[in-house]
Amino acid sequence: MNADLSDLNAFLAVAGARGFREASRTAGTSASTLSEAVRRLESRLGVRLLHRTTRSVTPTEAGARLLERLGPALGEVAAALGGVDELRDGxxxxxxxxxxxxxxxxxxxxxxxxxxxxxxxxxxxxxxxxxxxxxxxxxxxxxxxxxxxxxxxxxxxxxxxxVQRFATAAAPAHLDRFGRPEHPRALLDHPCILGRFASGRLTTPWEFERAGKIVRIEPQARLVVGVSGAIDLGVEAALAGAGVIHLFEDWLRPHLANGSLEPVLEDWWQPFSGxxxxxxxxxxxxxxxxxxxxxxxxxxxxxxxxxxxxxxxxx
CATH class of the missing domain: 3.40.190.10 (Periplasmic binding protein-like II)
Known part of the structure; x- marks a missing residue:
């Protein structure tokens, strides 16, 4: 059964964005145009491809099956056309x-x-x-x-x-008050700053490694910040002395370099693959x-x- 390529692209955009309005922002066209294209495609195929509510748009079983095959297929079409453009224009x-x-x-x-x-x-x-x-x-x-x-x-x-590492650090004032740990388990006596993923899972346990020995701890959560958008808030709280933070070394490096954060248990910092x-x-x-x-x-x-x-x- 024939289907217009632009209608297929419209369906792919709407299904990927989970909404007509969201898809219109990236597709560069109006939500009504995308809606009409999807209706036209559904009419030609004779099946409903999307469940539509006032809050969300999700694929039906038929839509999910089409989506699984359509993305790679249209990607190959775009890549083939892009290869021609590359030869012509770079x-x-x-x-x-x-x-x-x-x-x-x-x-x-x-x-x-x-x-x-x-x-x-x-x-x-x-x-x-x-x-x-x-x-x-x-x-x-x-x-x-x-x-x-x-x-x-x-x-x-x-x-x-x-190779990267997780670094553990705190403000000097915090360490003056609570002490400078000599073993990861000593961090259980410190208020700490944790992250929370969108799934709801916390960034625990904290894992430390030295000479082949691995120690995992569940620190006290004095402050919990969202991983997707509030990590910098956690860093600022650590700088202000609110607790110990455990984060990518590269993220904390400027503050470690200027002394506003002090390394904690540096010889236990665990490396991991990039x-x-x-x-x-x-x-x-x-x-x-x-x-x-x-x-x-x-x-x-x-x-x-x-x-x-x-x-x-x-x-």
């Missing part, structure tokens, strides 16, 4: 990335300015969130995640520092994404200086 088009808040703060600033300067024909859209999403269904070309168990049809490309850029192997790689991957691979990254404790048996 790399151009839109690159959509879904990244965690930490990567938006700590990884992307070292990559995006140079990439945009090298490819003036590419427009980049970055969505920062901490919930795992299907990048294809959400309309993104690729995502960034830490230590993900990716599906077999996903390709992972290292991006950012290959993030990966991932994309589907089921579709042609669009020219903007291919150019971005090449740019990422050419980037050199420095690694943190990991402290080795002088006495492995200590603690």
């Amino acid at each position: 790399v151009s088009g839109t690159l959509r990335l879904n990244v965690p808040v930490s990567a938006a703060r700590l990884v992307m600033p070292a990559i995006l300015p140079g990439f945009l300067a090298a490819h003036p024909g590419v427009r980049v859209e970055v969505v920062a969130e901490d919930g795992f999403v299907d990048v294809l269904a959400s309309g993104c070309d690729a995502g960034i995640r830490y230590d993900e168990r990716l599906d077999q049809d996903m390709i992972a490309v290292p991006i950012g520092p290959r 993030p990966f850029l991932y994309h589907s192997s089921r579709r042609l790689v669009p020219p903007p994404l291919r150019a971005f991957i090449d740019h990422v691979r050419a980037k050199a990254w420095s690694e943190p200086a990991v402290t080795t404790p002088p006495d492995p048996a200590a603690g």
